[in-house]
Amino acid sequence: MTTYEGFAELETKGWSDDTISSGYVSMFSEASDMAIPAIVSSIEGTQKILDLCCGQxxxxxALVKAGHSVTGADFSSKMLSYARERVPDGDFVEADAQDLPFENASFDSVVCSFGLMHVPDQTKALSEIRRVLKPRGQFIMTSWRGPDMSPVFQVFYSSVQEHGHPSVKMPDSPNFHQFADEEMAQSILNDAGFDVKKQEQVDCFWMLHSPEVLAEIFQNGAPRGGYLLSQQPEANNAAIKAVVAQKVRERFGDGDKWRAPIPACLIVACAR
Ligand SMILES: C[S@@+](CC[C@H](N)C(=O)[O-])C[C@H]1O[C@@H](n2cnc3c(N)ncnc32)[C@H](O)[C@@H]1O
Structure with missing residues (x-):
């Protein structure tokens, strides 16, 4: 079995990098934040919750404001510093999703918002999630739709394919969009001991003030996008950015702004 070492290194470096972490918080998360109401409304009553890969x-x-007792866990001290600033009384723990420092059956629900796709050993992470959940506890996660359904990922991946240098390759990794594919997600979660209760689309988007901003969000706000763009020779980087901006102009125009749709998938599953 591959350990996805190159991918693990890319993710670890990315989330501890000043530019990527602050770019995620200031730019990328405008879209991620749009999934928060769907996550919060999936949780009934008042619960003890682990927010895994809690980032900023x-x-x-939002969960604390809704009255829950929440522990946030993330492996990046940089991302946790944003979280501690944002929720000064919050309980935050530096921890890897593949090796959680919590007792068995500690939480009523585990939430993982746009986190699991960044983890190299997802089988191990899911087994940790199941271990720390109480019997019949809920696992709620979100993931970005792939290019088959996501206009933003169509634009980004096709531009990299058309103008990227052939020597620039992403390290091997689990399929980034596999949890946004209903059947694939059900199969992985079933194998990990969960019953899927709900899968629904959440319509996230960015309202861009200029067509050039989309490539900037990927280069400076995401480890994989940052890698794919910053490893390019200058001419290829410039060509990708120009064609991304051109496609944004053609496809996403909305008055004097550009509405770039990046749909997500919300999953609610129950531990068996
Ligand atoms: C895309 S951000 C999501 C942040 C936040 N949950 C949100 O919805 O905006 C992914 C987060 O997962 C964290 N992460 C990635 N791999 C991780 C791992 N193996 N263990 C714990 N956290 C991890 C990163 O540090 C980052 O904060």
């Missing part, structure tokens, strides 16, 4: 604490903050 956006979901933790």
């Amino acid at each position: 604490g956006n979901v933790t903050e």
Whole structure:
């Protein structure tokens, strides 16, 4: 079995990098934040919740405001520093999703908002999630739709394919969009001991003030996008950015702004 070492290194470096972490918080998460109401409304009553891959604490903050008792966990001290600033009284723990420092059956629900696709050993992470959940506990996660359904990923991947240098390749990794494919997600979660209760689309988007911003969000706000763009020779980087901007102009125009749709998939599953 591959350990996806190159991918693990890319993710670890990315989330501890000043530019990527601050770019995610200031640019990328405008879209991620749009999934928060769907996550919060999937949780009934008042619960003890683990917000796994909590990043800057956006979901933790909303869950605390809804009255839950929440622990946020993330492996990046940089992302946790944003979370601690955002939720000063919050309970945050530096931890890897593949090796959680919590007792068995500690939480009523585990939430993982746009986190699991960044984890190299997802089987291990899911087994950790199931272990720390109480019997019949809920697992709620979100994931970005792939290019078959996502206009933003169509634009980004096709532009990299058309103008990227052939020597620039992403390290091997689990399929980034597999949890946004209903059947694939059901099969992985079933194998991990979960029954899927709900899968629904959440319509996230960016309202861009200029067509050039989309490539900037990927280069400076996401480890994989940052890698794919920053490893390019200058001419290829410039060509990709120009064609992304051109496609944004053609497809996403909305008055004096550009509405770039990046749909997500919300999954609610129950531990068997
Ligand atoms: C895309 S951000 C999501 C942040 C936040 N949950 C949101 O919805 O905006 C992914 C987060 O997962 C964290 N992460 C990635 N791999 C991880 C791992 N193996 N263990 C714990 N956290 C991880 C990153 O540090 C980052 O904060």
